[in-house]
Amino acid sequence: MNLPASIPFPSDSALYQDLARADFADAYRTPLRDRTATPVEIFLQATRATPEWVNTLMALRNVVARAIGIKDVGIMGANASRPADSYASGDRLGIFTVIESGAHELLLGIDDSHLDVRVSVLKSDAADGPTCTISTLVRIKNLLGHLYMLPVGRIHPHVVRAMMRRGLA
Numbered sequence: 001m002n003l004p005a006s007i008p009f010p011s012d013s014a015l016y017q018d019l020a021r022a023d024f025a026d027a028y029r030t031p032l033r034d035r036t037a038t039p040v041e042i043f044l045q046a047t048r049a050t051p052e053w054v055n056t057l058m059a060l061r062n063v064v065a066r067a068i069g070i071k072d073v074g075i076m077g078a079n080a081s082r083p084a085d086s087y088a089s090g091d092r093l094g095i096f097t098v099i100e101s102g103a104h105e106l107l108l109g110i111d112d113s114h115l116d117v118r119v120s121v122l123k124s125d126a127a128d129g130p131t132c133t134i135s136t137l138v139r140i141k142n143l144l145g146h147l148y149m150l151p152v153g154r155i156h157p158h159v160v161r162a163m164m165r166r167g168l169a
Helices: 015-021 040-050 052-068 143-167
Strands: 026-032 096-101 105-111 114-128 131-139
Touching: 015 105, 015 114, 015 131, 026 114, 026 143, 040 105, 040 131, 040 143, 052 143, 105 143, 114 143, 131 143
Parallel strands: none
Antiparallel strands: 026 131, 096 105, 105 114, 114 131
């Protein structure tokens, strides 16, 4: 099996209710080595394992973003050095803002003029051990959002899978 595996969007995610209105959605699942990890700890492990090529792409993205008037979100590992239990709703975690953090799911987001992004880090207990699913939903707001998602939609799966493979699998 090619891990992390692409799967249908998980119906037990809090984001599932927004799936029908999404312009882009994907989900990837991998077994967890650490069955005690919380969703915030899982996300921190993945973020801290961000490959350098991803940070390079993020830096390039931010240069272009500033030039065309959209948010410079920083790099994936930014704001990811605190203890997992110190993050609360409204805090920055990596490039995202924490929306909600629970025992089984962490919800993150970025809202901007061109699109809104939501990410779920869902921990599940399967018969063969704990798993983590990272799911992404994007709502495009305008032409700039559509143009932005042309390259990002193709690169995003590689980024998520690389971070999961390095940090979780």
